[in-house]
Amino acid sequence: MKIKHIKLYHYPMSRSARVKWLLHEILGEDFETETVALRQMAQFTPDFLAKNPNHGVPVLDITYDDGSQQVMYESGAMLIWLADHYGEKGFAPSIDESAARADYLQMMIFGAAWMDMKLWQTRLHQDLLPKTVRNQDFADFNKDKIKNEMEPMLIERLEAHDYICGDHFTAADIMTAHNIQWAGAYGLCRHPALKAYMQRVRARPAYALAFADAADFEG
Structure with a gap:
């Protein structure tokens, strides 16, 4: 249809x-x-x-x-x-591009689930929940996970290629770039490789x- x-x-x-x-x-x-x-x-x-x-x-x-x-x-x-x-x-890579498709889906779900969840928990406990139930230690724990585990993985990819799954912009870059932008509000994802990446994607008219x-x- x-x-x-x-x-x-x-x-x-x-x-x-x-x-x-x-x-x-x-x-x-x-x-x-x-x-x-x-x-x-x-x-x-x-x-x-x-x-x-x-x-x-x-x-x-x-x-x-x-x-x-x-x-x-x-x-x-x-x-x-x-x-x-x-x-x-x-x-998006087609289903016939098996290895590229697998990598693309992995990065899409990584962004939608694992990294998004850490960002959302940070936002909840720093900004949204009633102050009586916020847990700053938990927010800091999530930010540390992003800084020490997620950022290095993203940096490694973006030092090797212009985009998150290689040299071609895909929908996985939209997921990744949105999360990097969100993380920036908490002082995260400020590495030069990530900044250069964001400059590339922000130059897109869309x-x-x-x-x-x-x-x-x-x-």
Whole structure:
């Protein structure tokens, strides 16, 4: 089936920016975006919870050319699926490129699960939870894991190649770069190889479109 229409439920600088970035890479501006007022708790309305019971963004509404619809609410799954659906755009190795595909999927899931989880726990315990239940030691533990275990792995890859899976930009770079940018808010991922990488990806027009609303972010 072909896609007739895509609508992204989005909030500036959040995980939905990952998906917005890839959509801009693939479709330019030929998709719909609706900003969800997270600070005003719009994600807890019945209509939104019917789309995403986990009350967060992104949410992707997909309408196919036969009239059927689908809802997705995991950013990593969206990146993998969009890159595959629009495989002719070249943002993911094909299944026939077995070794490259395995490496790409590994880095995509590493970013969506392991590194994202450490960043999210840091954000919870430094910024979001009520102060009575925050645990700064736990936040520091997560930051240390990023600095001492994850950063060296990323640096090794990006000293060897321009992009996270080699010399070609893929959707895994969107996941990786978003996490590096997020980590920068906590003083992490400041190595020259990571800074040079971020300069490369930020030069992409789709990046500028995806983060054009950054000034509207309310943390």
